Amino acid sequence: MSESFVIWGDVCHSLGPDKLECVQGAYLVCEDCFCSGLFSELPERYAGLPVEDCRGLLVLPGLTDLHVHAAQFAYRGTGMDWELLEWLERCAFPEESRFADTDYAARAYARFVEDMRRGPNTRACVFASAHTEATLLLMDMLEASGLACMVGRVSMDRDAPEGLRERDAQWAAAETRHWLELCRGRYERTQPIITPRFIPSCSDALLEALGGIRREYGLPVQSHLSENRSEVELVRRLQPEAGFYGAAYDRYGLFGGEGCRTVMAHCVLSEAEELELIRARGVYIAHCPASNMNVSSGIAPVRRFLDMGLHTGLGSDVAGGTLTSIFRAMADAIQVSKLRWRLVDDGLRALTAPEAFYLGTAGGGELFNTGSFEPGREFDAIVLDEGRYAPERPGGLPERLERCIYLSDDRDIVRKYVRGRRLF
């Protein structure tokens, strides 16, 4: 399928944390689902391509949500008065248990997928639940939506209620293989990702088995890391020999390194040694500011991640967070970084709007080879009509971009492209 065309509009994208490129009335070229570049004048060689006229509209790369729980979408915005471990027990686990019922899963996932399709995100690393059938259903729906996501059947064999906990590590491994076999050849855009829930929910035997499967299938990995004080203490008790939380994954080959793209959500409490390992292994950090407020975890030192050159992107962490839009995560990331600077450590400067934009686009998008309009990246774009909030002050492009970060919602998104294909 050939997807080649030109978008003519006001374009912003990031070439790095401090490299925002803005071009008014730019020509953005997509050839065969990949970006061929951004031009002030359309080069002669593209003269034959159809031009989509988006003059006066804001054209941005699609946003990447590096961490979202599809099976928690139905109860977002509730149960927020609990802290992490209580919240899991009272809200997350009971809701996820319902996904054993495939009819319920179909209804609940349909709403999640429609929300994602209409919103600004084009890519996501998604947690489903421990149910194979429901997870496949979610993957089918995401594939049909046109989005390009990684989706994980969640593995957990301890410290969870009956309907969610897998019988034992052996059974869990067999079921994971079964799921992966069912995925084989089934999707064009949707990819399975190995998903141990987090160390407290996974026995050593399960982690070992998942590490083996990951290597065998050459799959990416996603999980949670150093999120909340009580959780970090629990992991220290459960895996004393690991030394620190990240090492507990690393022991089993579930923490990045050659051929193992890995996303770890949170890293609020990661210390020097853990951050060094994250760098050494090329692990992606999913910074989830809303969730870190909602379950009282704290504020991750994102400035440090950037200074160290760590792969960093943003996660909505629904339903620890409440909205899937990564624009909201950008605004939240800026806001909490200011509080961290003011209240915790004035050695770490607050994030700027261009930096937050980088995190939500090129930073996280790199995992999927998208998120900017550099030639060679997969072509994901969203087009925004700022009419709802802009008329009295058109402003320059960086100002318009900043306003979108703080004010836009799905009503403003008038076109959306994933891998060169227009979704609406």
Next chain:
Amino acid sequence: MSESFVIWGDVCHSLGPDKLECVQGAYLVCEDCFCSGLFSELPERYAGLPVEDCRGLLVLPGLTDLHVHAAQFAYRGTGMDWELLEWLERCAFPEESRFADTDYAARAYARFVEDMRRGPNTRACVFASAHTEATLLLMDMLEASGLACMVGRVSMDRDAPEGLRERDAQWAAAETRHWLELCRGRYERTQPIITPRFIPSCSDALLEALGGIRREYGLPVQSHLSENRSEVELVRRLQPEAGFYGAAYDRYGLFGGEGCRTVMAHCVLSEAEELELIRARGVYIAHCPASNMNVSSGIAPVRRFLDMGLHTGLGSDVAGGTLTSIFRAMADAIQVSKLRWRLVDDGLRALTAPEAFYLGTAGGGELFNTGSFEPGREFDAIVLDEGRYAPERPGGLPERLERCIYLSDDRDIVRKYVRGRRLF
């Protein structure tokens, strides 16, 4: 004009910070613009009133925004990478200067008023700009919208650019009187409020004059207090004899007390002595969590305000904040209170959803004698259709309310009443 009717729906309101009342399928009676009570069964004596059928919908008191700058609405969501004093100079002052142009003011205020009319707030304490004509225009528009607001022509005679700064205190006093005379008898729902911008912008002579006018006209007062570190230091230099920031208003009779309803925004850095004076004078605190993040001020100790029994409500502080919805301010207030508990002082418990709801309704609304459905309060209500996010989990009323705090936007508000009059 008689406005008497019954709303039949699922009702939540606050009778105090920890007293949330929720009644499913309740009858809420409005008689002559006042609330007559909330009933599980409709009392015989109201049998003759028309019943508005809102079964299955969520019926809440109108929200009160205790602090919002109408003249900053056009640039909300931009310039957020500056701290308070720089932000005033680079963003707020230049924009407010434009309101000397009445045509511009008409266009810009029309958008602010329409946003407020469509949103969940029914009351607001509004800062206009230093321009009399534009301020009257704003008041005319708010009056026509059906909202019931207090609006202040902003007084400032120093440390501001030419077009905003008043010539001198005498001129400013004369112009304030002129404005008040023009307001006389002009409005049914819209009330002028004395509005010294903040201490750094007001000479002693101006404060003295405003104190006199306030007494003479018997008007309320609004201003800013102890928001940002650099601002507090500046005030200390400007008014060394006051001892603390609040006392600088109090010297001139602009800080509550008998017959002087006063709202002070922020109080992020208020210390014990200032808080005691706030209590003694019955001053209302407008807690503005989003703005306090955006201009890097910090986190106000709202739990302390509640423990001390201070009058406390919420402010959007647009354009220090970005959205006018006080639902968003509730969510922000909860989130930052969790960070404060985690990072600054674990002696002050985080706010719960019912507490934040109290702040945004009965807490701030008390200034206007509204904000709850207690008999005798002016009848303001909003009706929400949760269809956009609810179907898979109807939930109990407290859960539905919490979800609205985090997820609702103006799309969900299907009816709105102010003083018993239906706006839409």
